Amino acid sequence: MKSPIPKIPAKHVDKDLEKMPEEAKKALLGPQKKIRRVTSSLKLNNNLFFNWDGFNEAIGAVLKDPQEVTWLDLSFNQFETIGEEIASYTKLSSLYLHGNHIEDLKEIKKLTPLTSLKSLTLHGCPIEEVKNYRSSVIGLLPWLRQLDFSPVTKQEQSIAKQVLATAERRKAAAAARREAVV
Numbered sequence: 001m002k003s004p005i006p007k008i009p010a011k012h013v014d015k016d017l018e019k020m021p022e023e024a025k026k027a028l029l030g031p032q033k034k035i036r037r038v039t040s041s042l043k044l045n046n047n048l049f050f051n052w053d054g055f056n057e058a059i060g061a062v063l064k065d066p067q068e069v070t071w072l073d074l075s076f077n078q079f080e081t082i083g084e085e086i087a088s089y090t091k092l093s094s095l096y097l098h099g100n101h102i103e104d105l106k107e108i109k110k111l112t113p114l115t116s117l118k119s120l121t122l123h124g125c126p127i128e129e130v131k132n133y134r135s136s137v138i139g140l141l142p143w144l145r146q147l148d149f150s151p152v153t154k155q156e157q158s159i160a161k162q163v164l165a166t167a168e169r170r171k172a173a174a175a176a177r178r179e180a181v182v
Helices: 015-019 022-029 055-062 084-088 105-111 133-140 154-181
Strands: 041-043 071-073 094-096 119-121
Touching (some): 055 084, 084 105, 133 154
Parallel strands (some): 041 071, 094 119
């Protein structure tokens, strides 16, 4: 006796299923009203990407709805900056940028529109050597729950607020001194 074809949940089915005749789909998947596929993860790590030219277009060519991306791995590339394009992916909850060449904390400000971002990696980038790196990143992105695969603690959040406030006071004082000279 032949064993029946096992029923496969639609979320595990390849794109080619869309091309299959309805009878074959029913035989493979069982009785389902609708097949729904949403891709929310994109892995682009270990390439030689060094700039953000054409980034949105490339993602748009690969994904049906790029704005639905929640997980993006751009680790181990050659990026020295964080492209402003990244701010348009507002549903991102995880962003891996570790192993790149990002060195300036100003780049982190480009991530401030991403209020859904819960996990960020930057370890292995020169930015990691900047004084108060972790506190500064947490201060700029207070909604983060994990930085460099380590949980963000309440104590770190408190320290980050202090570090950010101190930096803002110094910035304001420097601006006032410049204004007084003019």
